[in-house]
Amino acid sequence: MKWRVLSVGLPLAAVLGSAAAHEGMWLPDQLPKLAAPMKAAGLQMPVGPLSDLLAHPLGAVVSLDGCSASFVSPKGLVVTNHHCVYGSLQYNSSPQRDLLKHGFLAAELKDELPAAPGTRVLVTVAQTDVTARVLDAQLQQLDGQARTQALEKRTQQLVRECEQDSGHRCTVKAYYGGSLYRLIKQLEIRDVRVVHAPAQGVGLFGGDTDNWMWPRHTGDYSFYRAYVGPDGKPADYAANNQPYQPKHHLQMATTPLREGDFVMVAGYPGSTDRYRLPREVAYAFEEQKPRDVAQMGDILAIIKASTAGRRDAEIRMANTVAGVANYYKNTQGQLASYEGGDLLQRREASHAKLLAWVQADPARRARWGAALQEVDELLAQRQALQTDLRWQDQIEPTLLGHAAELLHLAHERTKPADQRESGYQARDEGDWREAVTSLGKRYDADTDRALVLHFLQQYLKRDKTNAALLGALGVNAQMDEAALQQALTALYAGTQLQDDAQRLAWLERPVAEFERSSDSMVRAAVALRQHRLQQQALQRDLQGRLGKRYVRVMEALRAYRAAAGEEIYPDANSSLRVAFGKVSGRKPAVDGSDWHAFTTVQGIVAKHRGEGEFDAPAAQLAAIKARNWDGYADAKLGTVPVNFLATLDTTGGNSGSPVLNAQGQLVGLLFDGTLDTVISDWDFDDKRNRSICLDARYMLWQMKVVDKAQRLLQEMGVR
Structure with a gap:
């Protein structure tokens, strides 16, 4: 069963001219326009280098295709968040070698482990x-x-x-x-290896309980290394590959971080939605997100029950659980903020002003009036389709989804190279092989079947159901639970796609072999193909019609803002961005208490329970109780800081982004926001917004005193 997060529209933009002091995920080439406010905020290095994504320090910042990271040594050492490396730890784990629980440290280069298939370090070069x-x-x-x-x-x-x-x-x-x-x-660096990750009691300390919360005491850091072939070019994993030598790498800060200090973050934020149209806001918060919360809660409960007492199954599903749990809590936070606020009303009011401005002038009305009217109806059509697709995804077994994609790939291979769809071209076949390979470590048939059965029972109660999909599954609305279970048992028993070799073999097979196959999941995929193509055509038609009009809507918005003397910056779209702000607590917090800017290792001892989410390693606790700071204590705090708050504008995809000081030195890693402001993707509030960052001093202290990672510290230029 897949978890597809459907877009609810095309991104618009946030406003530069009216932006609050710390709002904005800026394109590097926009930064010269911000030189004055950045300098006023405390930036000490020249702004010029920050406008060049190939110069230092931005040239050291890389994408992990979903997370951000940075080079921290001339030998390709990459630092990012622990939760960004979690999938590779899961992939390399077993009940006998549980890297998720105990962490990992390679003693030498030869001991570094291949990351999960599909892991990439992407270095922007142009x-x-x-x-x-x-x-x-x-x-x-x-x-x-x-x-x-x-x-x-x-x-x-x-x-x-x-x-x-x-x-x-x-x-x-x-x-x-x-x-x-x-x-x-x-x-595209394809040979990526796990170098070091702290124990779960450090990297995930606080677990879901502390996720999106403050105060926080999480050591959310881990290290990859990028490797290339002997010729210095990207290559698949091979024993004789060599560490990549980046043109730029970050230096650790040489001065202590203090509250009020200037900080900036560079990374690859995924998406923001700050200027969505009113219909999109209403759909997202009054239909899509409430449905997602209900479904995600069910998913987590079913996975927990299905894998209980089966550590191998728990490990297989760990990456899925981590991802769903994170999005689940985030979405709950967004809904709570929406229900307690007036986002929709304000969005309706601002859109009404835009419409009035367009209608007030014949030339503006002729250029943009029709698009502004038509886009609303097109959004309604697409949202109805999205709702249907979301339910269909929930009742589609994981292996059926894979079979359908492999069948589509086989069909696309029959076309000339320049006519194949994006995602199914020759350049993508390596990605498909890695996806098929990684599934073997992230799939549990009993859990998958339990999830499909649960959502199938709900789906059959809807007024509108997909007869083609139900027929392919061998079920119908008249079946009781026992009959549904029997039908699904037969479907799962009749496939060999759970076998790694079988899935890989289907990557190479022609369409004819799919059509004559007796494998139950392959047969179902063949039966569904025409229906899936019809849905795809409908989506592509709506995408084209909506996209054409959305460009006009955006033009109107930009012109409207320009008439008021304002410039705009684009919403996040997984391209390199820079945000800046300062280290700052929050007084008072929503709950009436003050949020201090820093947490310290004493908080770890206070929260430690010896089990579950609050189970710090014994060696770490001993070092804290002995006050063995080894030079990493903050003079003002009198101890080692763990996490800090900053007024940085960030979102998903920024995880692992380096936090830099006024000189462009590494002072921490961005890893989270706060639950009461996760709605900032849609509605930024400068007074409340805070990003949670790992203090680099805690990372270095843990590496040296607890994990004995001196080899890496020396490589990073740390004493």
Whole structure:
């Protein structure tokens, strides 16, 4: 069963001219315009280098395709969050060698472990404005599916040209609602290895209880290393590969961090939604998110019950549990803020002003009036489809989903290279192989079947059901629970796709073999293909029609803001961004108490319970009680700081981002926000917003005093 997070629209933007002091995930080339406020906030290094994503320090910041990270040594050592390495720890774990629980430290280079399949270190090496090639005159005239297909062909051509230089991964990113496009070229390092991760009682101390909460005492850090072939070029894992030598790496801070100090964060934030249209806000918070919360709560409870007493199954599902639990609590926090606020009313009021401004002028009305009216109805159509697709995902067994994708890949292989869909081209087949391989370590049939049965029972109670999908599963609305269980048992028993070798074999098989297969999941995938193609066509048509009008909506918004003397910055889209602010507590907090800027290791001792989420390692507790600070204590605090709060504008994807001081030195890692402000993706509040960061002094202290990682400290230039 898949967990697909569906987009509810195309991103708009937040406003530069009216932005609060610490609001904004800025494009590097926008930073020169912010030189004055950054200097006033305490920046000491020149702004110029920060506008160059290839210079120091931004050149040391990398993407992990979902998290952010940075080079911290000339030998390709990469630091990021523990939860960003968690999947690789899970992949390498077993009940006999439980890296999730005990952590990992490679004694030498040869002991470093291959990361989970599909792990990449992506180093940005170039960025080019390609708007003129994407939004040419021909595309401007197209609508619906024709527009979607033309847009895809243009971006595919740009990517093909870019990737002629082997070893690189290229993507075309849309900004400002699709009115600006940039081609981003990244060195794709495929041999990534786990170097060091602290024990679970450090890296996940506080678990779900403390997630998104303050005060926090979590050592959310771990290390990868990037490797390349003997020729210095990206290569698959091989024993004779060598550590990558980055052009830039970060230096650890040489001065202590204090409350009120300037800090900035550089990373690859995923997405924000601060200027969504009123219909999108209403759908997200009054339908999508409440449904997701209910379903995620069920998912976590079912996984827990199904894997109880089976440590192997717990390990297999650990990465899934971590991801769902994180999103579950985040979404609950967003809903709580929405229900206690007036976001929708304010969004409706601001949109009404935009509409009035457009209607007040004949030229503006002619240019943007129709799009502003049409976009609302198109959003309603797509939201109805999204609701259906979300339910279908919940009742589709994981192996059926894989079979359907492998079948689609087989069909795409029959087409000329330039006509294959994005995601199914020759460049993507290595990714497919890694995805098929990694499933073997992240799948438990009993748990999957229990999840499908639960949601199938709910789905059959809906007014609208998918007859094609139900038929492929061999079930119908008249079946009682026993009959449903029997049908699913037969479906799961009739497949060999749980076997790694079988799944890999299907990667190479032609369409004809799928069509004559007796494997139950493959048969179901074949039976569903036409229905899936019909749904895809409908989605692509809506995407094209909505995208064309959303560009116009964005143009109108930008013009409206420009008329008021304001400039805008684009919403986050997983491209490199910089945010800046200061180390700051919050007084008073929502609960009436003050939030201090720093937590300390004494809080670990106070929270320690010796089990569950609050189970710190004995060696760490002993060092704290002995006050063995080894030079890492803060003079003002009199002890080692663990986490700190900062007024940094961040979101998902920023996890693992380096937090830099006024000189561009590494002082910490961004890893979380606070539960009462996770709605900032939609509605930023400068007075309340805080990001939670790991203090680098705690990381270095833990590495030296507790984990004895002196080899790595020396490599990082630390005493």
